[in-house]
Amino acid sequence: MAWAQARARAVRAAGAPLPPVRLPLADAFGGTLAVPLEALSDLPAFDTSAMDGWAVSGPGPWRLAADPCADGILAGRKGAAPLADGTAVRIATGAQLPPGATAVLRSEDGQVRRGAGVGGVGNGGVDLLHDCGSTPLEQGRDIRPRGQECRTGEPLLPPGTAVTPAVLGLAAAAGCDLLAVHRRPTVELLVLGDELLDAGPSKDGRTRDALGPLLPSWLRSYGARVGAVRRVGDDLGLLTEAVLRSTADIVVTTGGTAAGPVDFLHLALAGMGARLLVDGVRVRPGHPMLLAALPAEPGKRTRFLVGLPGNPLAAVAGVVTLAEPLLRTLGGCPAAPPYLVEAAVALPGHPQDTRLVPVALPARGVLPLAFDGPAMLRGLALAEGLAVVPPGGLPAGARVEILDVPAG
Numbered sequence: 001m002a003w004a005q006a007r008a009r010a011v012r013a014a015g016a017p018l019p020p021v022r023l024p025l026a027d028a029f030g031g032t033l034a035v036p037l038e039a040l041s042d043l044p045a046f047d048t049s050a051m052d053g054w055a056v057s058g059p060g061p062w063r064l065a066a067d068p069c070a071d072g073i074l075a076g077r078k079g080a081a082p083l084a085d086g087t088a089v090r091i092a093t094g095a096q097l098p099p100g101a102t103a104v105l106r107s108e109d110g111q112v113r114r115g116a117g118v119g120g121v122g123n124g125g126v127d128l129l130h131d132c133g134s135t136p137l138e139q140g141r142d143i144r145p146r147g148q149e150c151r152t153g154e155p156l157l158p159p160g161t162a163v164t165p166a167v168l169g170l171a172a173a174a175g176c177d178l179l180a181v182h183r184r185p186t187v188e189l190l191v192l193g194d195e196l197l198d199a200g201p202s203k204d205g206r207t208r209d210a211l212g213p214l215l216p217s218w219l220r221s222y223g224a225r226v227g228a229v230r231r232v233g234d235d236l237g238l239l240t241e242a243v244l245r246s247t248a249d250i251v252v253t254t255g256g257t258a259a260g261p262v263d264f265l266h267l268a269l270a271g272m273g274a275r276l277l278v279d280g281v282r283v284r285p286g287h288p289m290l291l292a293a294l295p296a297e298p299g300k301r302t303r304f305l306v307g308l309p310g311n312p313l314a315a316v317a318g319v320v321t322l323a324e325p326l327l328r329t330l331g332g333c334p335a336a337p338p339y340l341v342e343a344a345v346a347l348p349g350h351p352q353d354t355r356l357v358p359v360a361l362p363a364r365g366v367l368p369l370a371f372d373g374p375a376m377l378r379g380l381a382l383a384e385g386l387a388v389v390p391p392g393g394l395p396a397g398a399r400v401e402i403l404d405v406p407a408g
């Protein structure tokens with residue numbers, strides 16, 4: 001199956017997003033909005049002073065309505081007395097303006113004169129002068145009017161928006177305590193291979209497991225909830241049992257996809273009656289990757305298995321090709337338009353297959369990185385993206401699609 005076709009197949013297999021759940025803000029990060037985020041108040045909810053200074057009414061100079069040394073109107077207080085025309089009162093940034101205020105004079109732009117009696121405002125009272133020469137203070141200056149950002153009930157963000165830290169802040173500012181997000185797909189990760197070591201350097205013909213540490217956070221970057229990583233021995237029975245016992249929406253396995261003497265994944269899937277939706281993809285590295293629908297329990301959603309090849313960069317190719325579209329669709333996150341960048345140099349291709357190449361993205365364009373073999377991670381660890389090089393390659397200057405490599 002061609003690379004783009006395999007991705008489209010994963011989207012189709014996932015079908016509809018998982019149903020919405022309402023979560024407290026603290027638990028909604030990483031999800032996707034299932035319904036529009038609506039404002040529960042105007043923003044700002046009241047006419048607000050944008051600066052520390054004085055709320056004034058009408059053109060200056062103004063008579064100070066209270067003791068000039070008093071705090072005046074602080075943020076968080078409500079019900080300040082109306083301000084009469086020609087008067088002023090001290091006010092803090094974020095405080096609700098008193099009725100009648102027409103502008104805010106910043107503290108650095110005003111001067112308080114005791115008994116100045118300027119402009120006929122007072123004689124013996126305390127007056128406030130605008131210190132900026134003859135420039136009048138324009139109406140509405142340094143006032144954030146009620147509803148400037150939004151009105152109650154206004155949709156602020158559409159469904160499908162990723163819940164980022166900024167979205168959590170906006171939701172709180174708009175008065176929300178719960179967010180309706182799609183339930184995030186759960187993933188169980190099964191790392192196969194008797195040869196793998198969990199700690200220390202590779203030795204005695206055994207190889208340190210690189211995928212147990214790499215995959216959970218990579219999958220989480222697509223919204224997955226990843227439980228514990230489980231190691232499964234090279235044994236058909238153990239593998240079958242581990243897959244059937246899992247209750248996750250998606251079982252992700254590593255290794256065992258090829259035809260070696262202990263590569264049992266195909267046998268296990270056939271034995272349990274799973275349906276192969278993608279069985280090999282025309283992509284380098286990673287071509288033995290697969291996607292299967294696990295045997296369905298009556299009335300329950302289809303669960304999936306993504307089989308990633310054991311070579312680490314090949315496994316990552318399987319993640320971006322099959323796991324990403326599957327997780328994104330189940331999580332209700334629409335596909336972003338392809339991100340295209342010019343190639344700084346020619347990008348050699350495979351004659352028939354798509355290549356996924358770890359690249360740097362300096363200002364002059366896409367640059368392939370060294371150490372991009374299927375068993376290598378050195379190039380990927382420095383990569384700012386994975387370039388999707390179509391069969392036959394691309395000349396320098398051509399635009400190439402770049403897939404995200406998750407950062408911290």
Ligand SMILES: Nc1nc2c(c(=O)[nH]1)N[C@H]1C(S)=C(S)[C@@H](COP(=O)(O)OP(=O)(O)OC[C@H]3O[C@@H](n4cnc5c(N)ncnc54)[C@H](O)[C@@H]3O)O[C@H]1N2
Pocket residue numbers: 191192193195196207208209210211212254255256257258259260263285286287288308309310311312314374
């Ligand atoms: N006769 C053929 N042999 C192979 C083919 C083929 O088409 N015909 N394809 C090759 C390709 S391409 C790949 S990729 C691998 C896929 O193999 P498996 O998915 O069965 O993976 P394993 O055999 O279990 O492991 C391959 C390799 O990767 C190492 N490995 C496995 N898991 C991990 C891990 N968690 N961390 C680090 N390294 C891991 C494992 O020790 C092997 O060296 O098949 C080729 N063979």
Ligand code: MOO
Pocket residue numbers: 283284285286287288309311314374375
């Ligand atoms: O998937 Mo293999 O070369 O493509 O490592």
